Each structure stands twice: as C-alpha cells, then as structure tokens.
Amino acid sequence: MQDVLNISGRASFVRRFVPVFSLSLGIIIISLLLALGAMEVLSAARAYVAGEGLWSKAQRDAVYSLTLYAQTRDPRHHERYLQALAIPLSDQRARLEMDKPDFDYTKAYSGLLGGDNHPDDIPGMIRLYRCCAEYSWFRRAVSIWEEGDSYIAQLQHLGRDLRAEVLSGRNSPKRIGAIFDQVRAVDAGVKPLEDAFTTTLGEAVRWLKSTLAWTVSATISLLIVLGVYLSSRLLAQARRTEDNYRLLADAFAHTADGIMILDNKRRIVTVNHAFAAITGYEAGEVVGRLFARPQSVKIPGPTIYAVWEDVRSAGRWEGEVWNVRKNGEVYPMRLSLSAVYDQRGGEIDHYVGVFNDISTHKENEERLKFLATHDPLTGLPNRTEFERSCHDAIARARRRGLRLAVLYIDLDNFKPVNDTYGHAIGDELLKTIAARMKQAVRETDTVARIGGDEFSVLLADLDGLETGHIVARKLLHLLSQPVMTRRGAHHVGASIGVSTYPDDGHDPRALLRLADAAMYRVKQGGRNGVSFYSTPAGLPETVTSPVTDPRLASKH
Incomplete structure (x- = not known):
C-alpha cells in the first residue's frame, strides 16, 4: 500500500503547483468577463434611454394623428393613430410580463x-429589468413608466370615442370638440412624465455606471487578494502532503471495510487489515493472485465472475x-468494484474493491421478513401471508381441477380466561391451541392467526370436500379438549365456519368472508360447532358437538 501511495504522491506533487498558475489565469478571465458584463449592462441601459425616445415620439404621433382625424374625419389619420399608439402599448405589455415571477x-x-x-x-x-427594476433609480424610472399607463389608457379610450362619434354619422361639433379638449389635456399631462422619466433614467444610467465601476474594481481587487492567499495556502499544503498520504495509508489499513487494489489484469496489488479479518487470507497469500473464487466450492447466487464485464463496460459495479x-x-x-482510468490514455489502470460481510444483515433481514408475514406470539402466518398462500392454492386448484377449503375458527370462551387470569395466561393458551391445530x-396445509382469538386453516389440493368436513370435526374435537396452563385446565371450545373453492368463492378474501359468515351461524346456534357456508351433498349442514370418529385419531 505504501508503494502505491508514494507513486501517487510524487505525481500529485508535480500537479499541485498547477492551481497557482491556473488561479492567475482565472483572475484575468474573470476580470475580462466582469468588464464585458458591465459593458452589456450599460448597453442595455442606453437601449432604455433610446426606447424612451421612441415611446415619447409615438405618443406625440398618436395625439397628432388623432387631432387630424378629429378635424378631417380621414380614416388614414385614425390608422396612423393606432399604429403610433401600438408602440407604448406593446412596451406596456412587455413590462407587465417582466413583472411576473415566472x-x-x-x-x-x-x-x-x-x-x-x-x-x-x-x-x-430584459435581463437589466429583471435584475435591477427594484433598485434605486431604476425603481423610480419604472414607477414613472407605470404612471404613464393611465394616460395611454385615456388616449386609447378617447380614440375609441372619437371613432364611434365619426362612424355614427352625427359628427356633433360639440361632442368632437369635447373629445379634442380631453386629448389636449392628456397630451399636457404626459409631457411632465416624459421629462421626469428622461431625467430619472439618465440618473439611473449614471448610478449604474458608477456602481459597476466600483463593483468591478472591488471584485478584481478581491480576486487578487484571494489569489495571493490561495497561492500561499497551496504552497503550505505542499509541505503537508506527505503527512496526508501517511494518514491515508493509515485509514486504508484500519478501516472496517475490506479494501483491495487490483491491477488491470485483476491481480491483487495490496489489501488492508480488514480484508484478512473478513476472508482469513493474509496479504502475502493473495498479493499477485487473481481475485477469484475457489473452483472446488459451489457458491449460491451471483459470483464475482458475473460482475467483471459490467465493471469493464460501465466502470463500476455494486x-x-x-x-x-x-x-x-x-x-x-x-x-x-470501481475501475480507475489512466488519465493520459483513458484505459483502465487498476481497480478498487471495497466489501463488507453482510451475514448478520442477511439474518436480520430474514427475521424481519418473517415478522412481516407471521404472528410473533404463535409463529403462525398472519392474514396477509394466509391470503397469499390461499391465492397460490386457488391457482394450483384451478389448473389441476382440485378443490380447497377455508376454515374460520373463533375460540368461544377465550375472553373469560384472558380477563380472569391475565394476558400472560391468555398468550400461553393461544400458543398451545396453535400447536394443536398445526x-x-x-x-x-396452512394454519394462520388472523385476529386476537381468531384462526384460519387452509386445506389445499383436496379431491373432495369430505376431507374438509373430517378435518373441521377433528379440529372441533381437539379444541373442545381442556387446555393446560400454569393456572390449571381451561375449557375453551370453538365455532368453525367453512367455505370451499370453487363452490363458494374464487378469491381468498371472499372465502374468508363466507367462512366467517358460516362461523357466525354456529355462534347464533349455541357455539361449539361446525357449519359449511354451502353444505356439500351428502354432508350434514352443521355439527354442534364433538363427534367420536375413528378417522379423527390421525391426520387426513
């Protein structure tokens, strides 16, 4: 590991002076960019000054054309009025759009x-408006511009009134004279705004020029100071490089993850201490050898052979x-596994592998998976797992032309035991009953706990429903027997409802719901019995007490 770091250290020592020279070049480039940016901003400000002249001229042309139209009724003058008025209206639309956040x-x-x-x-x-419209002199100029909107709106309204008067054929001199007077009043009101806008915009340009000059000067000065500071830091860092590489070597050696560096032929160059701790191989046993698995051992799942092509093509695999x-x-x-490329030719120079033993993680993962699908008290599958098993059994029965039965079991006298002797005895009783049913x-077959004192049983792959009836009676008989706990014997009993596929339903939830309904009939009839939702031919509809039958002594 130390040899690899020494080689990298010498190469890095040559390259670490490059930032000093790059920094100087960067200062020059940034200074030029700032100057160009300042020129662009000033150019945009001058464009607004020119635009104000176009706006003022268009307003005067609109007033003049509207005046001629009032005097001559010539529609060409009205057309020129509309063309002139379109200029400030178009500028207004642009300003209103630029005021929007998006x-x-x-x-x-x-x-x-x-x-x-x-x-x-x-x-x-557009950039200048979006950037500076809310600041200093530009804010004042924009406010005057906005104030002019009302005059333009009046002029537009007066033009429509005059046009309507002319087209009506009345041509009332009094009415036209009144409109003409209002046009002159609008023109007189706009003139001070134009002067104020021109003055304010000029002040804004001068303020902007001064601000940009100070900003550019301050930024360049700051960059120079920063450049001197960073250069000194880079030179100081050069003296610390050797210590840093030693620290890197220590970190490599003592990290908890196994690390290995391989050449471009996949031969191990160096490993750290964690590699030996995880694999059992010391560095001297693996350096110079291919990173591969033993050929004599069968390994489940993907192996390291399967990943090399991805590493070569994509540069990384995890x-x-x-x-x-x-x-x-x-x-x-x-x-x-990561490929490290030669900076000169772009070819793979070596590989870096980092790994850790996840045996404990896998064990915890399996445990969490079990808890997600099973009842933690009894170890039986929960409702979700029962429905999944039932779904698979239905699909299997459909393919093979078989039947299945779902039993819904509710313990009759569990609540008094639980209330009298406490939850600990209640839990002990439930575990005993779960073991009996299994x-x-x-x-x-599948036995599941789907509620507090409610269980379900899936009898899969049945040729006929008589077996389901036998098992239901057998369970009724077993659950009618006393259950021993630390507090003595308890008589619980159970009410059992049965639904069947395909007679009653075609999906797990429907079968559970119908078996529950059949169980409820037993509850209403006095408990401690078995009832089918739809009674198969040749079988009794309900069994209300344990029955002695030689076939109940063994599993079906």
Missing part, C-alpha cells in the same frame, strides 16, 4: 420588439455476491 421570455421579447426596440438590444433590456473464506465457509458480502393438519 415570466414568459417570448412574450416579453415580442412586446419590446413591438415597441420598435432594436432586436439586438432586447435580451439585454451489489451482493457470495464468497468463500479461507476455512471454506461461504458468506454473503456487499461488494463495490399437529392436526398436513404439512402442506
């Missing part, structure tokens, strides 16, 4: 273009594989 760039661009602004100036105008310790023990491990059915 503005539409295309609409803003189209609005400024409709205001006769030069296309090359528009992107800069997942779970199986390996063999020196003592022959097979164990699962979480492995991450012993009474085949290994291929």
Whole structure:
C-alpha cells in the first residue's frame, strides 16, 4: 500500500503547483468577463434611454394623428393613430410580463420588439429589468413608466370615442370638440412624465455606471487578494502532503471495510487489515493472485465472475455476491468494484474493491421478513401471508381441477380466561391451541392467526370436500379438549365456519368472508360447532358437538 501511495504522491506533487498558475489565469478571465458584463449592462441601459425616445415620439404621433382625424374625419389619420399608439402599448405589455415571477421570455421579447426596440438590444433590456427594476433609480424610472399607463389608457379610450362619434354619422361639433379638449389635456399631462422619466433614467444610467465601476474594481481587487492567499495556502499544503498520504495509508489499513487494489489484469496489488479479518487470507497469500473464487466450492447466487464485464463496460459495479473464506465457509458480502482510468490514455489502470460481510444483515433481514408475514406470539402466518398462500392454492386448484377449503375458527370462551387470569395466561393458551391445530393438519396445509382469538386453516389440493368436513370435526374435537396452563385446565371450545373453492368463492378474501359468515351461524346456534357456508351433498349442514370418529385419531 505504501508503494502505491508514494507513486501517487510524487505525481500529485508535480500537479499541485498547477492551481497557482491556473488561479492567475482565472483572475484575468474573470476580470475580462466582469468588464464585458458591465459593458452589456450599460448597453442595455442606453437601449432604455433610446426606447424612451421612441415611446415619447409615438405618443406625440398618436395625439397628432388623432387631432387630424378629429378635424378631417380621414380614416388614414385614425390608422396612423393606432399604429403610433401600438408602440407604448406593446412596451406596456412587455413590462407587465417582466413583472411576473415566472415570466414568459417570448412574450416579453415580442412586446419590446413591438415597441420598435432594436432586436439586438432586447435580451439585454430584459435581463437589466429583471435584475435591477427594484433598485434605486431604476425603481423610480419604472414607477414613472407605470404612471404613464393611465394616460395611454385615456388616449386609447378617447380614440375609441372619437371613432364611434365619426362612424355614427352625427359628427356633433360639440361632442368632437369635447373629445379634442380631453386629448389636449392628456397630451399636457404626459409631457411632465416624459421629462421626469428622461431625467430619472439618465440618473439611473449614471448610478449604474458608477456602481459597476466600483463593483468591478472591488471584485478584481478581491480576486487578487484571494489569489495571493490561495497561492500561499497551496504552497503550505505542499509541505503537508506527505503527512496526508501517511494518514491515508493509515485509514486504508484500519478501516472496517475490506479494501483491495487490483491491477488491470485483476491481480491483487495490496489489501488492508480488514480484508484478512473478513476472508482469513493474509496479504502475502493473495498479493499477485487473481481475485477469484475457489473452483472446488459451489457458491449460491451471483459470483464475482458475473460482475467483471459490467465493471469493464460501465466502470463500476455494486451489489451482493457470495464468497468463500479461507476455512471454506461461504458468506454473503456487499461488494463495490470501481475501475480507475489512466488519465493520459483513458484505459483502465487498476481497480478498487471495497466489501463488507453482510451475514448478520442477511439474518436480520430474514427475521424481519418473517415478522412481516407471521404472528410473533404463535409463529403462525398472519392474514396477509394466509391470503397469499390461499391465492397460490386457488391457482394450483384451478389448473389441476382440485378443490380447497377455508376454515374460520373463533375460540368461544377465550375472553373469560384472558380477563380472569391475565394476558400472560391468555398468550400461553393461544400458543398451545396453535400447536394443536398445526399437529392436526398436513404439512402442506396452512394454519394462520388472523385476529386476537381468531384462526384460519387452509386445506389445499383436496379431491373432495369430505376431507374438509373430517378435518373441521377433528379440529372441533381437539379444541373442545381442556387446555393446560400454569393456572390449571381451561375449557375453551370453538365455532368453525367453512367455505370451499370453487363452490363458494374464487378469491381468498371472499372465502374468508363466507367462512366467517358460516362461523357466525354456529355462534347464533349455541357455539361449539361446525357449519359449511354451502353444505356439500351428502354432508350434514352443521355439527354442534364433538363427534367420536375413528378417522379423527390421525391426520387426513
């Protein structure tokens, strides 16, 4: 490991001075970019000054054309009025769009273009507005611009009134004179705003120029100071590099994960202490050898052979594989393999493997999986697992033309025992009953606990339903027997409802629901009995007491 770090250290020592020179170049480039940015901002500000001139001229042209239209009734003058008014209205639309938090760039661009602004100036105008519209002099200029909206709206309204008067044919001199007076009043009101906007915009440009000059100067000065500081830090870091590499070597050696470095032929170059602790192989036993599994041992699941192609093609692989310790023990491990490329040619130079033993994790995972599907008290499957088993059994029965039965079992007198003697005795009783029921059915059948004192039994792969009837009676007989606990014998008994596939239902939930309904009939009839939801031919509908039958002595 030390040899590898020494080689890397010498290469790094040559490269660590490059940032000093790169930093100087970066300062120059950033300074140029700042200067170019300042020029763009000033250009956009000048574009707004030019745009104000276009806005003012368009407003005067609109007033002039509307005046001529009032005097001559010539529609061409009205058309010129509309064309002139379109310029400030288009600028207004652009400003309103740029005021939105999530503005539409295309609409803003189209609005400024409709205001006769030069296309090359528009992107800069949009950026300047979005950036600076809320600051200092620009905020004042925008406020004056917004104030002018009311005058433009009045001028637009007066143009519509005049047009309507002319087209009506009345041509009332009094009415037209009144409109003309209002047009002159609008024109007189706009003039001070235009002057104020021009003055304010000029002040904004001068403020912006001064601000940019100070910003650029301060930034360049800061970059120079930062460059000197960073250069000194880089030189100081060079003196600490050797210590850092020694620290890296110590971390490599003492980390809890197994680490190995391999050459491009997959031969092990070096390993750390955790590698030996996990695999049982010391460094001297594996250095120079291929990272591979023993050929004589059969390993389950994916092996390390399966991952090399992915590492070569994608540069990295991570997942779970199986390996063999020196003592022959097979164990699962979480492995991450990464290809490290030669910076000059882009070819794989070596591989880095990091792994850890996940045997304990796998055991915990299996335990959690069991708890998710089983009742922690009795160890029986829970409702979810029962429904899954039932679903599989139905699919199997459908393919083979078989039947199955679902038994819903409710303990009749469990609650008095639990209330009288406490939960500990109640739990002991439930575990005993669960064991009895498991012993009474085949290994291929399923006994589950689906509630506090409620159980279900799945009798799968039945040729006929007589077997289901026999097992139900057998369980009734067993559950009618006394149950011994630390507090003595307890007589519990049970009510059992039975539903069958395909007679009663075709899915697990339906079969459980119908078996529950059949069990409820037993409860209503006095408890301690068996009832089929739909009674098979030749079988009694309900059995209400344990029955002595030689066939009940053995499993079906």
